[in-house]
Amino acid sequence: MEIVHTPVLLNECLEFLSPVGEKFENDAFMIDSTLGEGGHSFNFLSKYPNLKILGLDADKNIQARAKERLSDFAQAGRMKFFNGWFNDFYSDFQNQGEYTGGRRPDMILFDLGISVYHYERSGRGFSFRYDEPLDMRLNSEEGESAADIVNSMKEEELANLIYLYSDEKMSRRIAKAICVARSSSKITSSKALADVIYDAVPSNYKHGNIHPATRTFQALRIAVNSELRRLPEAIHAAFNVLEVGGKLGVITFHSLEDRIVKNYFRNLGKACVCPPEVAICACGGSACAEILTRKPIEPTEEEVRTNSPSRSAKLRVVRKLRDATKMHLLHVDAM
Helix, strand or coil, X not given: CCCCCCCCCHHHHHHHCCCCCHHHCCCEEEEECCCCCCHHHHHHHHHCCCEEEEEEECXXXXXXXXXXHCHHHHHCCCEEEEECCHHHHHHXXXXXXXXXXXXXXXXXXXXXXXXXXXXXXXXXXXXXXXXXXXXXXXXXXXXXXXXXXXHHCCHHHHHHHHHHHHCCCCHHHHHHHHHHHHCCCCCCEHHHHHHHHHHHCCHHHCCCCCCCCHHHHHHHHHHHCCHHHHHHHHHHHHHHHCXXXXXXXXXXXXXXXXXXXXXXXXXXCCCCCCCCCCCCCCCCCCCCEEECCCCCECCCHHHHHHCHHHHHCEEEEEEECCCCCHHHHCCCCCC
């Protein structure tokens, strides 16, 4: 099969999340929370013969590609698959014995980027390079599509959404143009939306480093899939199901999600995370995690040159010392 997506920060993930040491000589268990086409999992399984992986993905279509790619490992009993959202999986971890065998993972990886497959092959309007139905849902069987949002949301709410999730400075101008366009006919394709946005912005804005519709498409994708809403609770629940001594790694691609991860990991590394108004420490008074990446790991110049989607990637990794409480989610900005 043809593989479309190249996993980002692959060597760094293999190093920081490696199942190396006496504990893992015979057996190690990892959860790939965002399986995609299976690039990270394939390389982990190939490099570490003592490793077993469970791959999660909300998109059954891309998971089918991963199943084909990883079929040899699955037949050998080293690879299993779960179709669903990662936050749902981790919040109900105690009932996932069918997939986990009743054991806690030693490593967990989240790669929060959208696979190149979705832009190039899904046919769901993630990209404006093609004229496709304006959907953008990773799970196309649930929730509102991007078309539902752009054709029904009030202008002010739409402008706020675009600005909040993409920092698009032309958000109000774009939202107004969308509302004017939809008043005569619904906007149902990715190309139609991109054309509306292109026509709405001033001429000097049309010739920048990126297409004028790029940020709006990002904002809609984030909103459609509730990406930032799912993230805080998901990484908190994932951290708590880790074995003590296990490692949690998260790859982010834009500032909003990286801020969530950075703040949460920072709180895990503190000896006390009680709010200032609490007179006596109630959180346990010792750090829950060792932060293994004091600064985020970013791609090399060579990786950016050969795999351009990696250019904004950041990897953060922690090692679990003890379970965390809800207090560790304090001051974590969830959207």
